[in-house]
Amino acid sequence: MVTSMTGFGRAKAESDLFSVNVEIKTVNHRFCEMNIRMPRQLLKIEDRLKKKLSQYIRRGRVEVYVSLEGEGSVTRKVHVDWKLLDEYSQIINQVHEKYNVEGIVTLQDLLSRSELLHIEESEIGNDELEKLVLEATEEAANLLKQMRLAEGDELKKDLLAILSQLEFNVIELQKFAPLVVQSYKERLTKRMEEFVNGQLDETRILTEVAVFADKADISEEITRLKSHIQQFLHTLQSMEPIGRKLDFIVQEMNREANTIGSKANDSNIAKQVVDIKSLLEKLKEQVQNIE
Template identity: 70%
Template sequence: MVISMTGFGRSKAESGPFSVNVEMKTVNHRFCEFNFRMPRQLIKIEDKMKKKLNQQIRRGRVEVYVTLEGEGTVTRKVLADWQLIDEFYQFVLEAKNKYGIEGQITLKELLSREELVHIEESEAENEELENLVLKAVEQAASQLKQMRIAEGTAMKKDLESNLGQILTVVSQLKESAPLVVEAYQERLTKRMQELLQGQVDEGRILTEVAVFADKADINEEVTRLNSHIQQFFQTLDVNEPIGRKLDFLVQEMNREANTIGSKANDALIAKKVVELKSLLEKLKEQIQNIE
């Protein structure tokens, strides 16, 4: 089925003192790539988060933002370098005695020096919190997928409309092909009549026309084009990622269009080939955002 690679999902989960907020967005990408921005304490469950996301997302660049709120997510403790404090205190006393400096060493002076006393924060590990994060990630991913599916449904209609136009042009090419050979035969006959003053070698004309018809024959290319188009239609309903296959089919259709263009010795066919390539380019742009 057609699923867009563009989407957004948001979820909030709460349990006791904890609150988890998850936001994620996806854009088109050749492969499936995840980029997490979250507290360090959640790094150890990153693989579990990826598994949850892979159940909903098979292709695209995924940006995931996780924030935590509540008591217990961070622990703080005071760290003091007592040996350094002792040395600092003794140094100040010696300096006072040596230079006759007046004044007292206050607690404020000691606390203001980060090299002596500082507060260390650490992110607490908590299984309940980690399960809450996984739940929020799953909910956000589900919301994101629904958005991707909705956009994909609209994209499918545009693709089918474009394919219908391509089918029309291919049908016109097939109808025009025999006319090219007939027009060449008429031009060749008229030219030989002018050169030979009315005496025409019918056998030679038929031989030249046969050679031209073989070189200008586009039936094989038209047949392959129709086959690729039918495969494209069928692939749109396959229940798996289809973006890469559709891209391949468009490449093959472009190849056939180029071959027809190189064989064409007719202004009408050349015009139709230009129209066909324009429609294929539009089709290529459309499928770049399909999972």
């Protein structure tokens, strides 16, 4: 099964007191890396969230955003600095008595002073809230998985198209391979005729051709390329994460293509190798997106 590493899922869960929003975003990454951002009172369930997410995500960089709304999410408490308020009151009375200053200091004037009175908010958490967070996370993860699978289907179509063209190029390579030795034999015979005025040493020619044929033989590389293509196709059907394995297979294909390019001294084969390496580069780019 081909699953993309990129995707997005959003879900919301509500109760009479709470409203929880969860957003999950994933992008390409060599391993599975999770980063969860959420209110402090939910930090104790971070490991549970990661465990749940790991059921849906095996590879990729995961960004999770949990937001919390509702009156039930905080408690508020009024704090008054009574000692300081007493001192304020005493000073006001002393100023009135000493300087006979007219004016009225109201209760509102005093309570508006932030150093005298402030409201402290405390975040709270409970079983109901944690249940809502886990529910929203699971729903968002399901939506994310659906998106990753849908994109994975498109990736698979592209991969199969590239592999089909790759198979064609390998077959063409196989056609040209025997002609390389025959062409070398003809060139060698012509050069020797020029040097010895038609008196050819057939044994020497056959020996030279045999040495060249051994060096230029690409049959093993072609066989391995075909095998790798079949392994790639077989791996696409696996239900497990396949990205790393596919990446390894593409590396092995590149190794065989490079070997063929260095062995075969022929323009037709060189052209096929260039085309094959171009296709392998496309494969590699697509494989980087697969879980």
